[in-house]
Amino acid sequence: MTDSILSVRNLRVVFPHRHGALVPIDDISFDVKKGEIIGFVGESGAGKSMTGAAIIGLIDPPGYIDQGEIWLDNERIDQLDVSAANRIRGRRISMVFQDPLTSLNPLRTIGDQLVETILTHLPVNADEAKRKAMAGLEEVDIDPDRFNAYPHEFSGGMRQRVVIALALSAEPELIIADEPTTALDVSVQAQVLDLLKKLCREHGTSVILITHDMGVIAETTDRVAVLYAGRLAEIGDTHQLLRHPQHPYTRGLIASTPAVEYGDISTELFQISGTMPRLDALPSGCAFHPRCEQALNYCASRRPDLQPDGVACWLYADG
């Protein structure tokens, strides 16, 4: 526990709706260790982004945290008032979004936005903040002379690097990166991911990397959590999980990822039959059972708990 920077316990997020409440995240628990990069992978709508939003306290209303606890380094953070939450955001937990163009205020220079963030959180004066901002730009391989440039003057990849610089500017302990490379060209993706990895190793920052791309997971993360329909299907060390996936859904995900390095493009792409269920039509018991080829009788009636070895599946439960 003590080497975890973040602890999430039994988190449940609810969206009230006139036809009944929707539950985008249903009882998930996990830890993030200090300095590690953990991936959150799953299809669109699985609840990955919602988890990130819940942790940083930015769930869009009318959604709210119905149940559960979120601990940041032994301090509880899910029930803070607005000003306390603001002190955490940016300073201790930071977030990077998918689209770098819309993440930056188009009418203000990037230097301006950097300095603003630094001044909000760190006890420095304006000059010091400017120095730090420029150093931050250098760290992400952007020429500090572009301090007074506007966001639209940068390319997509560079903008995302600016965003990362902003996220790191107040020296947070945890960064939540929500699909940080999805909006970028493939060639640029690798650059940005390498940068993220490097910076986090250097600063000791933990990262929650949210993505739907198994390739990104394989390249960048130490551990990975697989989400399905708002529930945790499997969680574990990345290499372990990729080589020996246990949950049928995980196996399906990996199998359906094209493996270019094997050079065999003639193999048919594996598909998991069916689609992830809508939040208002969740199956009973294990949410994956309708699509699972190995479903057992009671998979339809009882929801599997997360086992100590990191799988939530009746195939691996004792008894």
Added chain:
Amino acid sequence: MLLIILRRLGQSVFVLFLVAFISFMMFRYVGNPVDNLLGQEATVEQREALIEALGLNDPLHTQYLGFVTRALQFDFGNSYRGAQPVADMILERLPATLELAMVSALFAMFLGVIAGVYTAIFRNRFLANVIMSSSLIGVSLPTFLIGVLLIWLFAVELGWLPSFGRGETVQIGFWSTSLLTVSGLKSLVLPAITLGLYQMTLIMRLVRAEMLEVLRQDFIRFARARGLPERVVYFSHALKNTLIPVITVAGLQLGSIVAFAIITETVFQWPGVGLMFINAVFFVDIPVMSAYLLLVGTLFVAINLIVDLLYLAIDPRIRDGQLRRQST
């Protein structure tokens, strides 16, 4: 950049010529300058003589140019009704309209922006809902109806304020102002509210809508994710992005106050150019109509031009975007 400005200016000049053309056509062909000057009993020879004298047989473009040249020298001919030079009439009545327009515009802008920002930030408070509901009424009702009801309430029933006219005025050079007398100020209240109310609700709803739209954007989310306090998010980030479209539209709206002044001036018998115009339409006094349309048309073209240029100057994206488009 210069090229863009020049092109925009060119567009404006074109529209100006178009406005002048319509004004001229109306003046020449809808009106009956000959009949009006000579009366019905004139002989054919007298008519012919006058037609020659007025240059009405000249080719069209000559007449048009003559019209425009005279207009540029502020010669708009004489009114059919009073045989007074139209230019004099306009000058006499312009201060009344301008003062009313300015006071209304200030009222509308000031209250509109404040109310708009308030209702955007405090969306769910009771006061915000009250403001929104009454704003709906402000937009739905015709200006004259508001004016008439205000007169009934404050002038007839309560007797607090005068129901027509400008009150006492003070002459400063060629400008007559009603701002310096008590009766003048009292007379200004109801018309200014009437004229400004519609603009105020428009501005308020615009500011609110823009602000809500801006607050929904990712960069606001990212600003919050960086832990910036709410105050900074609202005023440093959201407000500037909100005000840009607001300035443009507000500018246009303020121009249209001159058009709506026609209505308010009629309701309150305010002696401005608007009332002059509507009487001209009623009595088919073509020179006055044509002159007014020419002036108001020019005003709108000018406002549109200025607002477009302002926009260019303020939003750096558009500045550079247009630049890039130009060089390809």
Added chain:
Amino acid sequence: MSTEKTLINRFRESDFLYDFKRSPVTVVSFVIVMILIMLAVFADLVAPTNPFDAASLNLMNGFTPPMEPNAFTGETFVLGTDDQGRDLFSAIIFGLRVSLFVGLTAVILAMVLGVSLGLIAGYRGGWVDSLIMRAADIQVTFPSILIAMLIFGIARGLLPPHLRDEVAITVLIIAIGLSEWVPFARTVRGTTMVEKEKEYVQAARLIGLGSGQIMVRHILPNVLSPVLVIATITLALAIIAEATLSFLGVGAPPTEPSLGTLIRIGQDFLFSGEWWILLFPAFTLLALALSVNLLGDWLRDTLNPRLK
């Protein structure tokens, strides 16, 4: 997270009627509009008298307050009478009819004109498109009420004096209609340009359908939803425009008055104490304008997926 929002969107959009019933304000507006329309349509049957039949008027009935028997004739009028002895209730109902008629017809004119021009501009492209859009840009520089006044003024100038009152209503409709076509044209043009590139249009072209048929039978149905939204806005604007022009004296004449004209007449009698001549038409117009606007607002909110 964005997916959750889309799910909820779809929920809400399918609950058209649910939304409607949920909002008491909208229901009340709808009821009011319906009542007013019914009154206007069945004016001949509902109105106790025909206020414009000069023979039936008795000047002695003039200035009778509402619900009080007249001092001379003993007749009682629900809403009182005006200076000519006309029953105000009847006058209002007939005025309502004029207001609604002009408003609706003007909107239809604007819609037909705007949609046609929009379709042509979007489909043909090229110089036709430029021309139409330029005209639209120029017209939009000026407020539509001013343009309506201009058209009305010119028409008035061109007509001999004895015809002016007779044709006033028609001129009014044309004036308002011509001043409001631009939003229709612009929206339709935009959608047309998008639809034009789609496969079903290419297919239609391949089997030899003429442009006209393609525009009307294929593209037009896809454009109807935004057109409906604009129509509701324009209807409210047209009703207000008509009332305003009539109030100013450059609209419906006293021989065939609309609510605006009645208010104009009534204003003269405010200070002499005959408040009912002004107030009843005024409140009727208020109810009409408010209800149409509220209904339109609600319709726009429900039809606009973005706002959710």
